[in-house]
Each structure stands twice: as structure tokens, then as C-alpha cells.
Amino acid sequence: MRQMIIDELTQAMQELTRGFAHILPRIIVLVIIAFAGWVVAYLLKMFLRSILRLIKFDKLSENAGASQLLTKAALPSATELLSRFMFWMAWLGFILLGVSVLGILGLQDEIARFFLFLPRLFVALFILFFGLLAASFFSRAALLAAVNANLRSPRLLSVSIRTIIIVFVLSMFFEELGIAEQTVLVAFGTAFGAVMLGLAIAFGTGGKDLAQQFLEKRFSVGKKDEGKEDELSPL
Amino acid sequence: MAEVKVAEESVLTDDFLRQLINVGEVDILVGVPTHNNAKTIGAIAETIQAGILTFFPRERAAIINVDGGSRDGTPELVASAAIDDARPNAKMYTLRTFHSISTQYASSPARGTALHTIMAAAELLRAKACAVISPESTQITTDWLATLLRPVYTADFDLVLPTYSRHRFDGILLTNLLYPMTRALYGLKIREPFALDYAFSGRLGSQFLTQNAWHEETAQAGSETQLTLTAIAGEYRICQSFLGTKERAERHSADLVPAMRQTVGALFSSLETNFSLWSARTGSQPIPTTGDERKFSLEPLRINRKRLREMFSTGVAELESIFQSILSPATLAELQGIARTEDVPFRYSAELWVKTIYEFAAAYHKSVISRDHIIQALAPLFRGRALTFLAENINGSADDVENNIESLCLEFERTKPYLLEIWKQ
Numbered sequence: 001m002r003q004m005i006i007d008e009l010t011q012a013m014q015e016l017t018r019g020f021a022h023i024l025p026r027i028i029v030l031v032i033i034a035f036a037g038w039v040v041a042y043l044l045k046m047f048l049r050s051i052l053r054l055i056k057f058d059k060l061s062e063n064a065g066a067s068q069l070l071t072k073a074a075l076p077s078a079t080e081l082l083s084r085f086m087f088w089m090a091w092l093g094f095i096l097l098g099v100s101v102l103g104i105l106g107l108q109d110e111i112a113r114f115f116l117f118l119p120r121l122f123v124a125l126f127i128l129f130f131g132l133l134a135a136s137f138f139s140r141a142a143l144l145a146a147v148n149a150n151l152r153s154p155r156l157l158s159v160s161i162r163t164i165i166i167v168f169v170l171s172m173f174f175e176e177l178g179i180a181e182q183t184v185l186v187a188f189g190t191a192f193g194a195v196m197l198g199l200a201i202a203f204g205t206g207g208k209d210l211a212q213q214f215l216e217k218r219f220s221v222g223k224k225d226e227g228k229e230d231e232l233s234p235l
Numbered sequence: 236m237a238e239v240k241v242a243e244e245s246v247l248t249d250d251f252l253r254q255l256i257n258v259g260e261v262d263i264l265v266g267v268p269t270h271n272n273a274k275t276i277g278a279i280a281e282t283i284q285a286g287i288l289t290f291f292p293r294e295r296a297a298i299i300n301v302d303g304g305s306r307d308g309t310p311e312l313v314a315s316a317a318i319d320d321a322r323p324n325a326k327m328y329t330l331r332t333f334h335s336i337s338t339q340y341a342s343s344p345a346r347g348t349a350l351h352t353i354m355a356a357a358e359l360l361r362a363k364a365c366a367v368i369s370p371e372s373t374q375i376t377t378d379w380l381a382t383l384l385r386p387v388y389t390a391d392f393d394l395v396l397p398t399y400s401r402h403r404f405d406g407i408l409l410t411n412l413l414y415p416m417t418r419a420l421y422g423l424k425i426r427e428p429f430a431l432d433y434a435f436s437g438r439l440g441s442q443f444l445t446q447n448a449w450h451e452e453t454a455q456a457g458s459e460t461q462l463t464l465t466a467i468a469g470e471y472r473i474c475q476s477f478l479g480t481k482e483r484a485e486r487h488s489a490d491l492v493p494a495m496r497q498t499v500g501a502l503f504s505s506l507e508t509n510f511s512l513w514s515a516r517t518g519s520q521p522i523p524t525t526g527d528e529r530k531f532s533l534e535p536l537r538i539n540r541k542r543l544r545e546m547f548s549t550g551v552a553e554l555e556s557i558f559q560s561i562l563s564p565a566t567l568a569e570l571q572g573i574a575r576t577e578d579v580p581f582r583y584s585a586e587l588w589v590k591t592i593y594e595f596a597a598a599y600h601k602s603v604i605s606r607d608h609i610i611q612a613l614a615p616l617f618r619g620r621a622l623t624f625l626a627e628n629i630n631g632s633a634d635d636v637e638n639n640i641e642s643l644c645l646e647f648e649r650t651k652p653y654l655l656e657i658w659k660q
Binding site for chain 1: 404405406407408409429490491492494495498538542543545546549550553554557602603604605608611612614615617618621
């Protein structure tokens with residue numbers, strides 16, 4: 001009985017040792033790939049950072065108002081953020097490549113799927129980043145134009161434009177990622193339609209007097225206005 | 236020289252080039268940029284012709300109309316104002332060649348391209364002196380041609396800028412920003428740094444043709460201001476000549492932002508390229524002036540001051556987030572203080588105005604947000620300053636108005652070290 005237990009234990013130990021001896025080189029390969037990946041990812045990060053600094057990407061980001069968004073969210077500069085993103089994506093890719101060497105069943109497919117997903121992730125993040133920049137830029141342009149045209153509620157107009165662009169960008173972002181495509185599509189359609197209908201009603205009722213004034217002014221061009229005020233002539 | 240040729244090739248159409256070749260060389264060239272100016276252009280073209288026949292009968296001359304796609308028959312009116320019409324009435328004859336040609340440079344107006352076309356034509360025709368006359372200058376007399384062109388043609392000046400007799404509240408952007416700031420930074424007392432009627436020498440025109448980045452938006456919009464600044468930076472000989480009365484132009488409040496883009500944008504933009512020049516200059520010097528430096532007329536105007544105040548206050552409140560990126564906290568707090576007070580008389584002091592402008596210039600240099608947005612954000616604040624200028628001079632004499640502008644200029648000069656300080660931060 002005792003001998004049987006010892007034999008079983010010995011056999012188990014031998015199998016474990018054989019298994020470990022079988023997997024150890026693969027683990028070493030994983031570590032080497034991960035280390036090499038770290039070096040490559042680091043070099044890629046430095047390269048991207050230099051390129052972005054060279055093209056003054058932070059200035060572009062500042063111009064479009066993205067830097068303010070990042071500052072508010074306590075995030076680093078746009079250049080730093082993109083460089084770090086590149087580092088982690090590259091390193092994660094190498095680590096997964098190393099993991100695939102281990103030959104764990106089922107993991108290979110998942111890793112292949114991850115690599116296929118990467119381009120879509122990049123495109124989605126690209127859409128999100130530049131979409132948010134566009135939202136910030138156009139909302140500010142609308143705010144300035146509305147203030148200088150002396151329109152009522154300029155901030156409301158600006159926020160509306162920002163919201164519409166962000167909703168549009170988010171729907172594109174999720175669609176690109178393939179997350180709840182149908183739900184996002186329906187939600188976007190409903191939200192966008194509601195906003196447009198709301199705006200149409202608001203302009204229709206609220207802009208009635210404005211339209212009247214405009215038409216009166218437009219068709220009374222030849223008439224002399226006795227009480228006409230002088231405008232400032234800047235130049 | 237090669238660059239000039241490239242510029243000429245790109246801006247002059249084949250047909251226009253053919254017309255210019257037929258003209259040959261000229262001594263005097265007058266450029267008239269137009270766009271839908273049918274109401275005024277006929278009389279202006281005739282006056283220009285009469286002016287040349289009167290004052291430059293022995294010189295080879297050409298009038299060039301560059302049109303930005305008029306649909307009211309402006310170019311035809313210029314062409315129909317034939318030289319022969321002017322001759323019998325005035326009994327004037329030219330002893331040399333005198334041509335009048337017209338071209339369409341684009342289907343929509345662009346001041347920069349219009350000036351570019353005139354300069355390229357002047358260069359090709361080797362004009363010694365070139366004048367540009369605005370199609371809105373309805374008060375033009377034949378004397379203008381002599382006043383503008385003679386200093387270039389006979390006295391070796393490179394740029395002749397105009398001075399006018401204006402209404403005291405006309406050109407507030409000039410009197411409250413462009414003139415004082417140009418004077419403080421570049422050290423020359425140029426009353427009209429943004430001129431629409433002016434003359435320049437062939438050598439300045441050639442230099443400007445090669446130097447100006449015509450394709451850039453700022454250069455396109457503020458080409459007249461750029462020309463003045465190029466002359467200052469290149470230490471060309473500049474003078475100003477009194478032309479007479481400039482009538483108040485009918486303006487709409489929507490014209491303010493485009494006007495600011497053309498002038499303030501060009502001025503701010505010039506600070507980057509000319510940093511070594513303006514940072515080293517202190518004080519200001521007068522430039523040679525023929526006739527009065529400036530005259531003010533005092534007729535009352537009905538300007539809606541309540542609306543100006545409302546637009547200022549709304550602008551300060553609504554654009555707070557934008558001003559936070561442009562202005563220092565202290566300046567913004569002061570502006571918000573003025574915007575909120577309703578009981579006391581409104582006053583946007585000269586000190587605060589100068590500080591505001593310098594902070595805007597530094598923000599433009601650093602591109603804290605889109606540069607065009609920075610210029611647009613200045614418009615509501617300008618309305619506040621204009622309101623103060625109106626209030627301060629409502630009962631003042633012409634001398635009082637002049638003293639008010641002079642004290643603002645001195646404030647710009649006194650505060651210049653502040654601009655240098657924030658420029659480098």
C-alpha cells in the first residue's frame with residue numbers, strides 16, 4: 001500500500017517535471033518575446049512622440065480645444081496620450097504573441113481575433129479623438145458667431161451643436177467597434193430625430209417674429225427710415 | 236526673380252498678359268480693384284483719367300481695373316469711361332501712351348488677389364509709381380493722383396499713405412487699436428496703417444510680391460496692412476498725404492468681424508515675423524506728412540449705445556470659457572466687473588483696453604485656440620471700448636478727440652514692456 005502511494009507520487013512528480021520541462025522553454029520564449037516587445041514598444045513610443053512633437057500635434061490639439069478636455073479629465077497632453085497608447089498596444093500585442101507560443105488550446109483563436117480587432121480599435125479611437133476635436137471647434141465657432149450676431153441664447157446654440165456632433169461621433173465610434181450596432185443605430189436615429197424635431201418646432205415658433213422682421217426689412221429696402229440709427233464704422 | 240515670375244504666371248491670365256504686353260512699359264500705373272461698384276465706378280474712373288492727364292501728361296500711364304466677378308456691369312462701366320470722354324471737357328492731352336485695361340481675377344472678390352494682380356502687372360510693366368484707388372472713394376478729386384503719386388515719382392518715397400478729414404466717430408478701430416498699436420510697436424506715427432487709397436514704388440511692390448505669402452489666409456485678408464508693415468520692416472521711405480474728406484461709409488454691424496480679420500489679424504500675425512524689429516523699438520517718431528495729419532468733423536451721430544453695451548456685456552458673459560484661455564485672470568475679472576455694473580457710467584479704461592489687446596496678441600502668438608476665434612472673440616470687447624470712446628468724446632472738440640487718441644497711444648507705448656513679458660512666457 002505504502003509502496004503504491006510512493007509509486008503514484010513519484011509518477012505524478014515525474015509527469016509534472018516532464019510537463020514543466022516541456023513548458024519551461026516556452027515560458028522562457030514568452031519572457032524573451034515580452035522583453036523584446038517592451039523594447040520595440042518603447043522605441044515605437046519614442047518615435048511617435050518625436051513625430052508628433054515635430055508636427056506640433058499638441059498645438060493642433062490646443063487649437064481645436066482637445067487639450068482643455070484632456071486637462072479637465074486630468075489626462076496628459078495629446079502627444080503623451082497617443083504615445084502611451086501606442087506603447088501599450090504594441091507591448092500587449094507582443095505579450096499575446098508570446099502567450100500563443102504556450103499553445104494553450106482555445107487561446108490561439110482569441111488572440112487571432114484580438115489582432116483582427118486592433119485596426120478597428122485604432123479607427124474607432126481616431127474617430128473619437130477627431131470627432132471630439134470637431135465638436136469643440138464647431139461649438140466654439142457657433143458661440144462666437146452667435147455672440148457677434150447678437151443672437152439670443154448663444155450658449156444654447158453652441159451646446160446643441162456640440163451635443164449633436166458628440167452623439168454622432170459616439171454612434172460612429174460604437175458602430176466601428178461593433179458594440180450593440182443595432183441598438184446604437186436605433187438610439188442615434190431616435191435621439192437625432194428628436195433633436196431635429198425639437199429644433200424645428202423651436203425655430204418655427206420662436207423664430208416667427210425674427211422671420212417677420214427679416215422679411216419686412218428685406219422688402220422695404222427703398223424706404224427711408226426717419227428714425228434710423230447710425231452704425232459704428234470701424235475703418 | 237524666379238519667384239516673381241512664378242507669382243506672375245499664377246496670377247495673370249493669358250488674356251490679361253496679352254493686354255499688358257500691348258501696353259509695354261509705363262511710368263505711372265493706377266489700379267482699381269472692383270466688385271459690384273457700378274454706382275460709383277464711372278465717376279471715379281473719369282476722375283482718375285483726368286488726374287493723370289492733368290498732372291502726368293508727359294508720363295506713360297495705365298489704368299488697370301481688376302474685378303472680382305461683378306454682376307452689375309462694373310468692368311463695362313470702367314471700359315466705357317473712355318479717355319476721350321475726359322479730354323474734350325478738360326482740354327487735356329497726354330503726350331505719351333495712356334492705356335486703360337480691365338481683367339477679372341476671380342469669380343468672387345478677394346482683396347489679396349486683387350492687390351497681387353495689380354502688383355504683378357506693375358512689375359511686368361516696370362511702373363515707377365503705382366497708386367491703388369478704392370472704388371468706394373466717391374470724394375476723389377483729380378488732386379488725389381498728384382498727392383499720392385508725386386512723392387513716389389519725384390521725391391523717391393516708397394509708400395504714400397493717406398490721411399483724411401473724418402467724422403470723429405468714424406474709423407474707431409483705427410483710432411483705438413490699429414493706429415496706436417502700430418505706432419507703439421513699430422515706432423512710426425502712421426495714421427492710416429490700413430489704407431484703401433495709397434501709392435507705392437516699383438521696388439517696394441517687387442519686394443512685397445516676393446515676400447508676401449499670397450496663398451496664406453492672413454496675407455490674403457490683410458494685404459494692405461501687410462504692405463504697410465513690409466515697408467516699415469524693410470525701412471522703406473514712408474510718408475502720408477492729406478487727401479481731404481472721407482465720407483462715412485454705410486456699414487452694418489456684421490462688417491466688424493471681417494474688418495477685424497483684415498486688419499487686427501494681419502497686425503497680430505506680423506508680430507511673429509517682425510519680433511526682432513518691434514521688440515527693439517521704443518517711443519515713436521512722426522513720418523513726413525503733406526497737408527493735415529488728421530481733421531475731425533463733429534456732426535452728431537445716432538449710435539445706439541444701449542445696444543453696444545448689451546453686446547459687450549453679453550459677450551463677456553457668454554464667452555467666459557474662451558476668455559479664460561486668452562486673458563489673464565486679473566484682466567478677465569476686471570472686464571467681468573465692468574460688464575456686471577449697471578448703475579455707474581460705463582467705462583472701459585484705456586489701461587485695461589491696452590492690457591486686453593496685448594494679451595490677445597500674445598494669445599494669438601501662442602495659438603491658445605484657433606487664431607480666427609481669437610480675433611472673433613475680440614469683437615464684443617471692441618464694442619465696449621467703442622462705447623467708452625463715444626462717451627468720452629460726445630461733447631468734445633476736435634482737439635479733445637485728438638488728445639484722447641494721443642493719450643491712448645502713449646498708454647500703448649508705456650505698456651509695451653508688458654507685451655514683451657507675456658510674449659515670452
